[in-house]
Amino acid sequence: MEKQSRHIFSKFFVNLILIIFSLSCIFPLVWMFYSSLKEKRVFNADITGLPKNPTFSNYKKILTNPDYHIFESMFNSFRTTLLSVALIVICGFIVGYIIARIKFKLNRVVYLMFLMGMLIPIHSLLVPIYIVFKNTGLTDKWYTLIVPYVAFGLPIAIFLVEGFIKGIPVALEEAAAIDGSSFSRTLFCIILPVAKPILTTIAIIQTFSCWNEFSFALVLISNTKLQTVPLAMTQFTGQFASDYPKIMAAMLLTMAPIVILYFIFSKQIIKGMVAGAVKG
Structure with a gap:
């Protein structure tokens, strides 16, 4: 008792x-x-x-005032996030699979080079990246932010995919090869569905990261028509005073899509994380 x-x-x-x-x-x-x-x-x-x-x-002023560019910035964030996440998931899956399954001379070296991207602080590269983009004319373009987002998103994607793929029995691919399946068919029709949990996890993590990213957007984008959501939030802060109720209204409007997305896929995120931990 x-x-x-x-x-x-x-x-x-x-x-x-x-x-x-x-x-x-x-x-x-x-x-x-x-x-x-x-x-x-x-x-x-x-x-x-x-x-x-x-x-x-406050909501009415934000939605009706064209000076705030709220819908334009949300569209820019949506386009950049969608394309960046798609490239990260596709490239991360292919590269992660190749590193996990195909043994070649520089296999570990290539893998370690990708992992080094997780160790380098983003802010330490802002100045050199800005100089490179400025000299090559890549600043203030609709695709400007996609390049650094994909570059810094790939290491974690490759790390998670590589660990997950190692937990999938090789016999599955051998059986497909015996049945006459090509490499691309085995990769996208057999392995891809099995790796769906970890790919969904990567997609959700990178969606949050790209949507909320501020540093690269601030340095590489100066055109107000190309600004993303985090940059749009700076319009509500003045030099001597800030309109906090309006800031909070704008934050709630811009947070709504990402919060809804999280609640829809929250179970999938947890499932993918657990699957990745067990498989790896």
């Missing part, structure tokens, strides 16, 4: 801690939402209080 009581108490205590932790994660979003329904003077007078007269004027 005493043992059962201890078990119930420990279970209750653990659940209580998890509930408190969950609330601490959810509260910032709730605070952002009801703060976005305030006017600037009301927010400055009481930062944490609930709005007495909620208004959607």
